[in-house]
Amino acid sequence: xxxxxxxxxxxxxxxxxxxxxxxxxxxxxxxxxxxxxxxxxxxxxxxxxxxxxxxxxxxxxxxxxxxxxxxxxxxxxx
Numbered sequence: 001x002x003x004x005x006x007x008x009x010x011x012x013x014x015x016x017x018x019x020x021x022x023x024x025x026x027x028x029x030x031x032x033x034x035x036x037x038x039x040x041x042x043x044x045x046x047x048x049x050x051x052x053x054x055x056x057x058x059x060x061x062x063x064x065x066x067x068x069x070x071x072x073x074x075x076x077x078x
Contacts, residue, residue: 002074009035014047021055028060028077030070036063 005020007013029052035041052059060077064070 009041009044013044014051017048017051018055021052026056026059028062028074029056030062030064030073032067032070033063033065 003020003024003026005017007016031045031048031052035045035048049061052061062073062077064073
């Protein structure tokens with residue numbers, strides 16, 4: 001099953017992701033290109049990677065290039 005976790009680009013993003021990860025176990029986590037590819041989001045991207053690493057160390061990480069290839073990104077690792 002798929003569960004989306006939308007965040008802002010500010011201080012609460014890490015906490016929102018952390019709370020989501022504490023709800024259940026995830027096999028794969030995708031961090032979207034909207035966060036990763038914008039240089040001004042570098043610190044946010046690092047923060048999210050570290051939150052995932054701490055709270056879902058078993059999860060595979062995957063990355064898309066646009067919304068329509070998100071499913072393919074996840075399928076590469078499941």
